[in-house]
Amino acid sequence: MKHSVVALTVNGAERQVLVAPGTTLLDALRESQGLTGTRRGCDQGACGACTVLVDGKTMMSCLLPVETIDGATIDTIEGLTPMEGLHPIQEAFLEGFATQCGFCTSGMIMATAGLLARNPDPSREDAVRAISGNICRCTGYEAIIDAVLDAAARMRAAKRDKAA
Amino acid sequence: MEKIDTSFFSKEREADLFVVGESVQRADARGHVTGQTQFYEDVTFPNTLHLKMVRSTHHHALIKNIDIEPAMKVPGVVRVLTHKDVPNNWYTILKLIGVGPDDEPVLPEDRVLFKGEQVCAVLAETEQAALEGARRVVADYEELPPVFDVEEAMTSKPFKQAGTNYFVYEGHNCRRIRFGDVDKGFAEADHIIEHRYESAPIEHAPTETTGCTAKPEGSGRVTVYSNTQALYFTLDNMALILGVPFNKLRLVGGTVGGGFGGKVDVIVEPIAALGAMLTNRPVKYAYSRAEEMQVSSPRAAERLYIKDGVMKDGRIVARKITLYVDAGAYCRHSTYGTTKAAAHMPGPYSIPNVHVDAYCVYTNRTPSSAMRGFGVTIGDFALESQMDQVARHLGMDPMELRLINAYRDGDTKAHRKTVEGAALVEVIQAAARQTGKELAPRFAAMSSYQREA
Amino acid sequence: MLQTVATPGSLPETHALLSKLDGARLIAGGTAVMPTLNAGTDEFSSLVSLRAAGLSGIVVKDGVVTIGAATTMTELADEPALAFLQSALETIASPTIRNMATIGGNLFVKQPYGDLSACLIALGATATVSDGTATRIEPVEKLVASRLGPKDIVTQLAFSIPSPGSFKFVKAGRKALNAAAIVTVAAVVSVSDGVVSQCRIGLGGVAECAVRARSVEEALTGNPLDRTHAEQAAAKADRDIEPFDDSHASAWYRARVTPVHIRRALVGE
Structure with a gap:
């Protein structure tokens, strides 16, 4: 072989x-x-x-x-993890209590990164679709969906700050 | 976050609560969001052997022969483990707390009792070689008729090497509660309401499948990296099965990628550790997703018959329950789960006449075991569904029916324990308030501290 | 055990490897082949990947769309000329899988997957099949039933873009998103002078492969497209389907609800 x-x-x-x-x-x-x-x-x-x-x-x-x-x-x-601190998606997941056992978290965060690269201002439905291939058996998803939207808001705000 | 409602039982609150009711970050969350949390599978060793299991293709069969030679010819296959390699071939999870009998071999000797049961283990240099080795083992079976229904199993021919198709509780074929006289209660009742409730097995489906890596150390110990939810249980049971002192084994774990009770059965660790001891190499045994779904223990299927004698005013005066827990092929935690189920009957209600028979029954289905409140959850579904059925039958409000029957401090439960710290009345009152439902003054004034005159 | 994975850079090279390698199987997006490999298999011992064979891309010309067989679902969804397919594509698996799964591969996935094939049947799509020496063109409805010969490779699919509003799609699954089909209904219906002049209906999830609902089409043609006629026509579907039991639904249930979903696809109620 x-x-x-x-x-x-x-x-x-x-x-x-x-x-x-x-x-x-x-x-x-x-x-x-x-x-x-x-x-x-x-x-x-x-x-x-x-x-x-x-x-x-x-x-x-x-x-x-x-x-x-x-x-x-x-x-x-x-x-995704920067040299210092966390990426905005990671911050949103951390602060939004969007993790429990943590096993799905990497995949959820990468699915979110893929979504936000295509669509920086997703609707809640867009967020649900983006993670529809990712299974979480702990959270019931609501906190994760909130975190995806929060991450998008953080990234848009960071972009505005940079532009200003 | 919803704040704790401190208006109830204010006299019983002796200390301020600083953490309960507050949002506190998980200690492990930063590891989770950076992918740095270390699960068992993240620890790897050079020279690791991969273990893949040959599994029974029948629900119930005698093993006529197992030919491992074709597997040994697969390039990369190092060894095949059978029951002959296991020092003490009984897997009896509750042995340490005195619950028997020895009914489940680690690897079967003469028969398989459920589809997917472990038959023999192939150890190979790579996962693909182990998988191919497992496909090459030739197992000859004599198929026997399986039984899948708990009530059928109670009367059908026992299928184990020894014993009955049900667990024997202190000389009885079921766990029993006898309180008052149900027949007298039924005779006095205005209504008799009887229903059957049933559930299917429920798989936990954790995102991380069950698995472990066992590594032989220079010191002669074996270290097992595992995602078990029960490290000490695992250590003790491994020691019994492997016939080694506890101090020859070390368990590393505690990080579980979803458990929900599905990772308390000590199935993978003893075999991986045995493989490590026999080959002097690290051995990894991880369930595939298909194995996790098919052979890891689900929540037991249960069947309950509940017969209530009820007065026109809503008082339940007699309750007779026949409860079957489908343990699947082996005991595991189901004997304990059935005791829990019996202990949970007849629900949080003061009923003067109670009769409970709770059977722990073996069938040729995947053994069931622990899952979030096992023994209790399905019973609660049945009890509370029955309460709704009773309320509907009487044309009574379901909350009011429950308030009438709710137990209060000082009541004697069917198990002859005195109720302390009851709170059902207050919980229903709070639920009514939060859902905008107005309770009649008689019900709004009820309290768990005492039964109203 | 798998011995070789080849990633040829052209179609002729792909054909050459497919003939040369023992136990060769084509792999496109990998979403169906890889689970089989990961679980261990004796079905194949070599894989020939279409990823670099130059079979992806979408060309729209004179109302006809030609799609390379290795084009992904996401690439289809991103094509403005295929906007009518968007809602159907969104019912297929998840965005992550749609970034991998290909239109050609979808023809051969095991039911109850393969919703796109039902769409292609409704669209009257044809597939170009190359056997290394010659190419032939086959209707998708025939190809999914007969499957491919050992040397065959589907290189592209083609169909005419339906007139606006004539493409209809309904999928019933156990979840709102990322669900296998209980029943998938795709249809292209043309109405002129108040009656159905032409229609093609593809069904997924109700037979061993995606099928055409010819009995329903015949019953519908010539009649007004209203609830009553749609219901009457949909009732004929039992002649076109051979439903199966699986973990998503029973054969009985599939047979029972197929006419309902056909009606809903046709008239939206």
Whole structure:
């Protein structure tokens, strides 16, 4: 069984990843990159815990064989976290009590990042749609939806401040 | 956040509450939002073996033969564990608190009692090799008729190596409550109202599946990184199964990616630790999503028959309950859950004549176990549905019916315990107020401190 | 056990690998193939990915839209000429899955998934199938039933953009979003002189593959598009479907509610 070397840009850094045939992006991130913030919940694209951004779009990393995405740019929860403090989405989730066990949180936050990149001013319905592929068994979702909208407001405010 | 209503029981409040009723940030939330919280699967070791389980394809069958040779030929497969490898092959979760019997083998010897039951474990260098090894094991079965219904199981042929299809509570085939004389109560009652209530098993479906990694240490200990909700339970049961002193095992955990009671069954840890001890390599045993949904213990299905004798004025004078808990194939926590179910009957009401039979029954379904208030939740659904049925039958307001029957401090419960700290009356009054419902003065004046004359 | 994953850069290269590799299976978005691989499988031992084969993109010309088979659902939703499909696309899985799942792959996912195929049937879409030496054009309704030969690759799909307001879609699932189909109904209905002059109806979730509701179409054609006639026509659907039991709904339930959802799709009530 021949392994392959795949080039990925992971959280801004160029990486060469050695993978066995069919290794998922999820396994590559967790096992060879040590980026364990991306979680495994189902290995079948049903729970969203492994959501990352691939070339700026949210994708389930458990459904991507690494050999098929040579050259892709990957952003994970670790890359979202700034050098100091937290990203506005993280702040909104933290302050809005949008986490309980924390297992779905990385995926929820990356799904939110994907939404806000496309749509900086989402409606509540947009927020619900954006996380409709992410399962949370603890919160009942309301706090998470509130946090998505709060994150959007924080990011718009930050953009206005920067412009001013 | 809703503030605590301190208007009730003000005399009983001796201290100011500083945290209750306030919003306090979770200690682990920052780790969650940055992805830095460490779950068991985030700790990895070089040279780890992956464990995949061969599972029963039948609900009920005798095992004629297990051929592991084809699995051993798969490149990367290192070893296959069967019951012969397990030092003490009984998995009896409540053994340490004196609850038997030994009814569930860690790995089965001669029979499988539910579909998806563990048969043998394949250890391999990679997950894919372990999966292929598990597909290659050839298990021959002689299929036997399964039983899926609790009442059928009570009278059908016992399917375990020993014992009955129901748990025996101190010589009785059920957990019993006898208080007053229900037959006399029914004879006196103006109305007899009887209904059947039933629930299906409920899976917790935690986002993180059940799993662990067992790592042999240079010291001769085995460290197990686990997402169990019950670290000490797990440690003790592993020690019993593996036949080693407690101090040879170390459990690391406490961070659970969703549990809800679904991660208190000690299933993966003993086998992973056994594999680690026999190969001297770290062994990881993690359920797939399909395994989590199919074989991890759900909340038990229950069936309840509730028969009430009720007076025209709403007083319930007799309540007879027959309750079946579907334990699935093995005891696990269900014997305890059934006792809890019995203890919860006949609900928070003072009823002078009560008769409860609570059966813990085995069927060829996935063993059930703990889940958020197990033994109580489904019983409450049935009891409160019954209260609504009674109210409807009498044409009475359901809140008023409950207030009439609610227990008060000093009442004697059917279990012959004296009620203390009752608050049902006040809770219903508050619920009425919050939903804009006006209670008649007689009901608004009721109190848990004493029964009105 | 999987031995190879290849990501060819062109269609001829894809054909060559598909013939050369043992136990090869095509993979597009991966949303259906990868769960099988992750669970362990003997169904295939090589994967040939269409991700880099140059099969994505949308061309709209003279009212006809041609879509590369590896085009994702999100790319479809972003195409202004396909705005009429937007609400149907939003019922399919989640935005994250729609960023991965492709129009070609959707033809072959196991029911009760594959709502887009029901839409394509209603639109009278055709698929271009290449076997490496020749190409042929097949109606989608035929292709989803007959499936592909071992050398076949669907390269593109094409259909005429329906006149405004003529595309209708209803999906019944267990949840508002990200639900598998209990019943999916897609229809293109043309009305002239007060009666239905032409219609095509695709159904999902009610047979082994997405199917065309020909009996309903026949009963509807020539009649006014109102509740009474829609109901009468929808009642014929039992001849077109072979529903199944699964965790979402029973066959009985699917059969019972299919006419209701056909009526709702056709007349909105």
